[in-house]
Amino acid sequence: AVTVETADSLNGIRDKINAANAGVTATVIDNRLVITSNTTGAASTIDFVDDATTGVLKSLGILTATNTIKNQLVAAQDAAFTVNGLSITRSTNTIADVISGVTLTLKGTSATAVTLEVKNDTQTAVNKIKAFVDSYNALMEDIAAKLAYDSDTKTAGVLQGDRALTDLENQLRRKVSEIISTADPTLNALNLIGITTSGKEATLVVDETKLTETLNAGPDKVALLFGASSTNGNDGVATRMDSTVTLWTQAGTGFLAAKTDSLTDRIEDIEEQVEKMEERLSIREANLWRQFTALEEALTVMSAQSNWLAMQLGQMFGTGTSK
Template identity: 35%
Template structure:
């Protein structure tokens, strides 16, 4: 122990600086704790590195899934997007279809007689049940919004009812009661600017001829009946402003009728949304979405390169003999080494099929281990035989399939490579902290002992100083 650490007190050249001496002794005693804290810091850095790599593996997995889903997706492109839009499912069949739209589906609209006020009570408030039925109006003639000689056939979906009484027997109250019932009819109030301007407007929520309305009332208030009762085959107290109708179109010359402007089933796997009538035939092209696949493959290359770069740099050893050179935070780590070996094995194992290697679709390795994409070669491969490209990536031996399985083994909670490594590091940190806690107790005891020991020595030295001074006086 260096004696140079001992200094005299201000009162005597023989006394020790206890505080300074104990502090230096404790610095030596705490070296095991300092080493444990250094290990904790190192392991925490490793955990942070694994967190970064985990995020990159997750991004890589997302890119792989995008490739596999993109290979199954088809695009549906209309020649005139103002006439219709289209969406294709994976069951759609690539091809070109000719469409003509001669009629759009629409909902029936009925308008009640005008009222002087929208907030004044209608009738005497006696409870009246208003029942709505939905069905098809057939035959007869329509003149000025009123049918004669027609029949009404319910579509069998069931009737819906509301009650009008003294709490809601205003135009606004009736409107709100209909809307609150959520029964397939929407109600609004229109102001037409006349002497009795407020008119209740009722619209069937669903288009198509089978969703026309029949409205009946029962109860004691005839005024409500006079306002709302509507039977296309009988009394019609409301006026039809818009007739219900189906959409009519042809696909490749075949006539199709749809109750909705959203047409499914006319073309396998394709949903059409009709917008306008055609003045000339339009076409729909259903094809593999090569643009989406190309984007997904590009993302695959980029995310792999980001992952590989981090695996390589964080596992690198420092250059020997280089001043200030240090290795990566995971240098020599077995998990990172296993991940890189597994990736290398997957890329070196060919797929089964006509196309067996990624280089055949423009994905090749560079000297530094990164990937490079030749987009023109990829597009040529998709144009030549899309199914072969699909097999290369998505079959059971396909690269995207095997790499996706690998990402799962790396990330899976509980027994994945990265979660296991992080768990082991956390266990080690917990053990180090336990050791530090025990050592801190010992440090406290040692500090107390050292302080007492050197304070007692100072007391002895002080006593010796006094005796020496007394003897010197007597001898003098």
Template identity: 35%
Template sequence: MAGSASISGLSSGLDTASIIEQFMQLEAAPQTRLKSRLTSEKSVLTTLQSLNTKVAALATSAAALLKPAAWNAVTATSSEAKVAVSAATTAGPGSFSLRVDQTALSHRLEMATAVGASTAGTVPTTVRLDRLDGTPAVDLATDGTLNGLVKAINDPANATGLRATAVKVGTDQYRLVVEAATTGAAGDFTLTDAVGSTDLLGGATVRSGRDAQVTVGDSVVATSSSNTFADLVPGVTVTLADGTAGGTTSQVVLARDPAATTSAVKALVDAVNSALADIDSASRTGSGTRGPLAGDTGVRSVRDQLLNSVFPGDGTTLADLGIQTDRSGRLVLDEKALRKAYDTDPAALQARLTTPGTGFVDRVRAAAVTASDRVTGTLTTAITGRTATIDRLDDNVEAWDLRLELRRTALTRQFTALETALNQMSSQSSWLAGQLSSLSTGS
């Protein structure tokens, strides 16, 4: 380029640089068409990938709704605010009475003697911790001060499982309170001097750790090291508020939760409609802007399969369950009709929606899997094909870059040669004119 610019029009008066650029624009027309197609293919690929992600998520959601646990949702309520209950999907309907016998407490020592926080020699330089659970005692190194002992007990590196606090009771006078980090009878411990025989700081007032205990019904006793009773009955967790008085009673009721089931089905219907809307937008035809997937029969087949999932295939419909299609090709859900079917016979509703081959949820799952399977899915196959096409177009564009560069070099050489030749001819013409002029003068 620098060479052509330096000799452009030197002898011919032509703007050879502009002429070369015009030639190159003509030469690059095929590459421009390739780049345009490449941009279009990438747009299609992005749309297919987005749609495939949404349909794959739909398959996952439908598969989750096919599991029995998804239809066993129950709500758990307690007649006593201090007795909290929660139910997992494994819980079933029922009820039981519960009496709180005692809440869980942590083991705690309140040392009798008050000392200065930083006064040396007030505590042994080695304090022995015995957890009383059969594990070996641990010797904690201190600097001989109360602050040093507190630091040693609370140091995560020592893994004592205790919390120590120096409580101010007078001018530079502190009493040590040490408490197990967790509740339960198994958290008992003692603190003594290094040989394990001398009481520390004048001995301690002891609050023994204890397990929480409740009685279910009249005689079934359950204990827990904390105030939480996990799976007290299958799928049900009971948590007691700290300080709940012994003798507190509660009636726990586990009832089916139709709202959860209705919400789950509605979420699936909404997900199907969202996928249908994306397909319609991407495959839009007619007047206006065409969608990137317009005319793609594979994508239209995915739409048909998703929409047809509402038809069991045995000549019946799901209209009595509140699930049907509208004129715009979308699914509609009458939540009141679905709730009525649930209240009438929840097991029958579950069967009609989840039965393999005919159930709405199973048909949605099958249609979504057919479209998004990682190997054989309709959308996956289309993505693979488009990706291969884009790779090929990228290679072609790169090949054209080299071809055009060679063509530009050739044109530059040709015009440079032209200017050089014209310059030489101009020089020769001037010399001949001078020679002829001298001949005339001499004669």
């Protein structure tokens, strides 16, 4: 409910209405208050209740003397249309539940029937498949770089020789090269739709012409090749890749999480070993300093004793002078 005072300006009334979150939006256009429902359909009629004492809504020209809307620009109503002779009404002009897989957007009325032709959006499918291939190639190239060893520069990738990453690389290669038995027998491998492997990194190459032709001829078969799902794990290419990547990257339980935990444990163990080694070295250093100090003290005593003995011997065997 919105309380309107006689002293309120149009802008003030507008702000009160909008602040009330009453399911409507108020605007001021050419010194006129326009109130629009936020929803569509016949059930979205706006109700006004005037104050019996002040009659402010009547004063503003919103209601008539009989409490009906005075200047209704557009009445709330449902969209009415016919599909194959069947009359249908909906509360919105965007309808997605009449024709399976099709969203209708009603723009206006027509005097004659409108023929609707539904075609597969082949180019969008091609673009999505190419995006999939690009993502796969980027991942495989990154893995190859981390596992590589350059014999010319004698430099190795940061994970060169890592068994886990090598295993992932091999798994991904198999996922895109295996036969998909749950797909159509005529299109059960990527090479049959124009996607082949190339180079030692086994990246994928798309023959866009062949892919487009295959999609035009059998879009459902291509969809099955990528998205097939089965209980025995023989899924489509994209489904397989999704399962594999999830298995490796899932937070907390994935292989990468386990690898990270293992490396963290190793780092902590090495740090502990370093601390113990530093402690032993500190003790060894202290011992050596004590030995060095003791040796210096012994040398000082021995030097003093040697000087004393030399003086005594000089006195005992010293020679006199003769004229």
